[in-house]
Amino acid sequence: MDDSVSNYDFNQWTGNQYCKILTGPHDGGGDRAGGGRKALKTFAFDHCFWSIDENNPKFAGQDHVFNALGKDVLERAFEGYNACIFAYGQTGSGKSYTMMGTFQDTGHGIIPRLCNAMFSKIDSHCDDESLAVKVEVSYMEIYNEKVHDLLDPKGSKQNLKVREHNILGPYVDGLSQLAVSSFEDIDNLMSEGNKSRTVAATNMNNESSRSHAVFNIILTQTLTDISSGVENEFNNYLNFLKE
């Protein structure tokens, strides 16, 4: 990283920010473009979180991260937009911690917090007879280019095929999609799914997930025009990916 950036006090950054990164030797594209190994690239980002010392007033805990990233995603999902949260980074950098977190309340990561908020929002609409909401989940891992269903009731770990639907785009053929009605349901399914994940120790993480995981929530809202009885169904997807 450029010295001028690595020496920055990340705590002072607010609002839209830019980060300049010097590309490393792996960056073949930079070489081909004539920029060489030291081509400077500029990336834009909205937030930078610091979570080293809990006693520091600038410490960003799981709640802080959820408020900055998860809340908007949920609002948009209820408006009918598909959304995706993608965690990417070096082994041991905190991807699983950010997505799932620990089982203590304050340690819950984005997924449990988002699911809790989603069911609270659904409950708050329970008096509305014109709206019915259905929630289903699927969970898969991609390991050595093979796709496995982590919620397969038979636990067979068979390889699933990725196919292309002419309207909906790519999908995994035969992936289980299970209905849930509370965060506890999701939590139980996820714990079962996590037991099937491919985990091994790396030098930097004793329980490193060696595969990519994709957790999918399918939110279906059916709006019924009470006077005419006509139903309109909206499906949308919330994807959580961990590299």
Ligand SMILES: Nc1ncnc2c1ncn2[C@@H]1O[C@H](COP(=O)(O)OP(=O)(O)OP(=O)(O)O)[C@@H](O)[C@H]1O
């Ligand atoms: N912000 C944080 N606060 C406290 N502990 C953290 C934080 N981020 C990560 N950790 C801890 O660091 C360790 C490694 O984190 P984690 O397993 O989330 O990494 P990862 O990026 O998912 O790694 P891998 O790619 O190897 O699976 C875990 O013990 C986790 O609890």
